[in-house]
Amino acid sequence: MKTTGPFNKTDTVITTNSQPIICGTDLSENAGKAAVVAAVLANRWQAPLLLVHASVLPALALTENQIRAGNQVQLDDPAGLTVEVVEGEADEVLINLAEQRQARLLVVSSLGKRAPGRWLLGSVAERVAETSPVPTLVVRDAAPFQAWVSGERPLKIFVGVDFGASSDAALRWIADLRQFGPIEVVAGFVDWPPEEAARLGVSGPLGLFGNPPAMQSVLERDLREKVKRVLGEENVRVLVCGNWGRTDVPLVGMAIEAQADLLVVGTHQWHGLSRLQHPSVSRGILHHAPMSVACVPTSAAARMAGPRTRACQRVLVAVDLNEPHGFAAPYGYSIVNPGGTLRLLHNIVPLPARHRMDEKETGQAVAGCEEKLRALAPEQADAPNITTEVEVTVNRETAEAICATAERFGADIICVGSHTRPGFTAKMLGSVALAVLQLSRRPVLIVWPQAK
Numbered sequence: 001m002k003t004t005g006p007f008n009k010t011d012t013v014i015t016t017n018s019q020p021i022i023c024g025t026d027l028s029e030n031a032g033k034a035a036v037v038a039a040v041l042a043n044r045w046q047a048p049l050l051l052v053h054a055s056v057l058p059a060l061a062l063t064e065n066q067i068r069a070g071n072q073v074q075l076d077d078p079a080g081l082t083v084e085v086v087e088g089e090a091d092e093v094l095i096n097l098a099e100q101r102q103a104r105l106l107v108v109s110s111l112g113k114r115a116p117g118r119w120l121l122g123s124v125a126e127r128v129a130e131t132s133p134v135p136t137l138v139v140r141d142a143a144p145f146q147a148w149v150s151g152e153r154p155l156k157i158f159v160g161v162d163f164g165a166s167s168d169a170a171l172r173w174i175a176d177l178r179q180f181g182p183i184e185v186v187a188g189f190v191d192w193p194p195e196e197a198a199r200l201g202v203s204g205p206l207g208l209f210g211n212p213p214a215m216q217s218v219l220e221r222d223l224r225e226k227v228k229r230v231l232g233e234e235n236v237r238v239l240v241c242g243n244w245g246r247t248d249v250p251l252v253g254m255a256i257e258a259q260a261d262l263l264v265v266g267t268h269q270w271h272g273l274s275r276l277q278h279p280s281v282s283r284g285i286l287h288h289a290p291m292s293v294a295c296v297p298t299s300a301a302a303r304m305a306g307p308r309t310r311a312c313q314r315v316l317v318a319v320d321l322n323e324p325h326g327f328a329a330p331y332g333y334s335i336v337n338p339g340g341t342l343r344l345l346h347n348i349v350p351l352p353a354r355h356r357m358d359e360k361e362t363g364q365a366v367a368g369c370e371e372k373l374r375a376l377a378p379e380q381a382d383a384p385n386i387t388t389e390v391e392v393t394v395n396r397e398t399a400e401a402i403c404a405t406a407e408r409f410g411a412d413i414i415c416v417g418s419h420t421r422p423g424f425t426a427k428m429l430g431s432v433a434l435a436v437l438q439l440s441r442r443p444v445l446i447v448w449p450q451a452k
Contacts, residue, residue, distance in 0.1 A: 019104035020048040024094050024124070027053075030109035036142040037292075038107040040149045042081075044180045047104055049081045054093035091127040098134045106136040110292075126286050129295035130267060135173055138286060138293045144261035145292075154182040154235070158260035160251045160281070161187045161223060163441075166266030166298045171230040173296045174264060178231070186258040187227045188239045190247045191219060199441075201395075201404025211242035218408055225410065229310070248284030255289065264294045313340040316411040318402045318436070320419075321346045321372050328417035328447045329376045335413065335445070338385040343409055344373040347401040348394045366392045399435030406442050413443045 023038035025031045035051065042049035086093045098106050108125045129136040139145075148155040157174060161167040174185060193206045193215070202215050211219065219240045227236055239258075243250045255263045267282045282295050317332035329344065336342050346369045350356060357365065373390040377383075391409075395401035406414050418433035433446045 018048070020050045020101055021045070021105045021107060022050045022052055022094060022098055022101065022103045023107040024090055024109075024128075025051050025053055026090075028109065030139075033142040034107050034109040034137075034139040037137065037139045037145045038105075040142075040145055041105065041107070044149055045104065050097070050101070050103075051081070051083045052086060052094060052097060053084070054086050054088050054090040090124045091131075094124075094128050095132050098132055103134050106132050106134055108136065108138055110138050110140045123286075126283055129282060129286060129293070132295075133297060135294060135296045138295070140290065140292045141261075148181050148261075151181070154184045156184050156186075156259060156261045157264055158186045158188060158251075158255035158258050158262070159264040160247075160266075160285070161189050161227065163222070163226065164266075166296075167226075168230070168266070169298050170264050170266040170294075170296045171227060173294070175230050183235065185227075185231060185236045186239060186254070186260065187223060187236065188241065188251055188254040188258075189219065189223045190241050190243050190250045190254075193242045193244065196242075199404065200407050201393075201401065208244065209242070211240070216240060216242070218410070222410060246284065248281045249288060251281070252285055252288045252290075255291065260291055262292045262294060263289050264296065267295045267297050310412070311337050311340075312412045313337055314409060314411050315340065315342045316345060316402070316406045316409055316414045317342060318345050318347075318398075318414065318416040318432070319373060319376065320417065320432075321369055323419065327449065328415050330378075331445065331447050332415040333378060333383050333386065335415070336386055341387040341389060342383075343389040343391055343405075343411075344376060345391050345393065345402060345405050346373055347398040348392060349398060350394060350396055362394065366394070398432045399439055402432070402436050403439045403441075406440065411442055413445055414440055415445045415447065417447045417449070419449060 021038050021042045023035050025035055038049055038051075041047075084097075086097070094106055094108065097103070106128060108128055110125055125136075125138045129138060144155060147153050155177075157177075159167070159170050159174060161171070171187075174183065177183065191211065193211055196202075196211070196215055196219065197206060200215055200218055202212060204212065206212065210216070220238055223238045223240060227238060239254055241250050241254060251265075252263070263285060265282050265285055282293075286293055286295075312335050315332045315336040317329050319328060332342050348362075348365060348369065369392045370390050373392070374388075377388040391405060393401040393405060395404075402414065402416065405411075414436060416433050416436050418431055433444075437444050437446070
């Protein structure tokens with residue numbers, strides 16, 4: 001296939017990828033920009049390009065020749081580019097075709113309305129992006145993509161990241177895109193300060209703007225590590241913004257500040273009443289973002305390259321010094337990688353008010369517990385290249401203290417000992433180990449006591 005005219009480039013494409021790029025078109029100016037981007041990506045990915053025009057009224061539908069002429073596309077390789085005219089609503093047609101053809105990407109323009117009312121159903125771009133089974137690129141400007149493909153400059157991408165599966169899909173899609181040209185990435189996370197303060201065990205007043213410095217540094221570290229696992233560190237930086245309101249507007253503001261050409265977000269694809277219960281960040285971004293937007297569904301993550309293993313570099317071992325043991329510690333040392341860090345943690349449960357220790361007594365108790373924890377660490381010869389740290393917390397709820405410490409520490413796994421094996425006693429009385437299992441967002445290894 002050769003492309004001329006508005007594509008500003010003449011390339012010969014040998015199609016090696018059977019997954020097509022599908023582009024919706026109605027020959028409007030905005031649809032033309034989308035077609036330009038679809039063509040340059042198809043050339044770079046060596047993928048078939050399918051231009052689709054949908055019309056509810058067959059009599060008003062464009063012909064294939066009109067679409068080719070309108071986009072000034074000349075066919076040299078019949079397998080390279082095809083045009084289809086399909087009866088039906090544009091969003092439904094594009095989504096069905098993407099699923100049937102197992103498309104690599106859907107490309108649409110930023111405008112395009114579906115009757116009878118945009119306020120209820122949303123634009124074609126919004127409906128496609130929110131429900132498509134494949135990544136959807138909503139194009140507002142073709143120039144940055146043309147400059148990127150021609151090697152004039154890197155493509156500047158801002159990606160909205162959280163700590164769920166949807167942003168994993170977005171990051172992996174960017175990693176796939178990076179194979180075809182230089183990319184500069186800014187990853188942004190908008191947190192809700194009360195939630196993060198509770199998760200990290202951060203006490204004290206919270207301001208209306210931003211995060212406390214200690215909490216900000218932990219969130220930046222966690223975001224950097226999440227992005228690094230997929231994209232590495234080259235040409236990547238992270239931004240964290242604490243915000244008490246909605247998420248979409250701050251993300252768009254961060255993308256504008258980063259001068260991004262493309263804003264990428266993951267989508268959960270809620271259906272039915274779930275869409276009313278879970279506000280759509282992607283929909284708000286599609287409304288407000290002045291740059292092109294790519295929405296990547298969570299289901300797309302399985303088809304994209306990503307790390308298959310994860311190093312265990314930080315292990316948190318919870319130790320109850322009130323019991324004459326430390327049987328969880330050896331298991332922790334057995335799983336931490338060379339060069340990693342193991343932190344031994346003990347929590348002091350405060351006494352009732354009438355017996356509560358003063359500040360000096362509390363300090364002495366903490367120092368004594370730290371000394372006992374250090375005594376549990378093996379000799380250097382037994383645990384080479386492993387750093388041991390100790391921490392003592394004071395919290396009425398031990399399980400909460402363990403989970404909060406794990407978040408601040410960035411533990412890859414929590415190792416906790418249980419005094420009783422699971423059974424009737426544990427269910428009736430409860431246990432710290434079971435509570436940690438319920439509360440923790442991180443993997444937990446429970447070490448049961450040896451059978452007598």
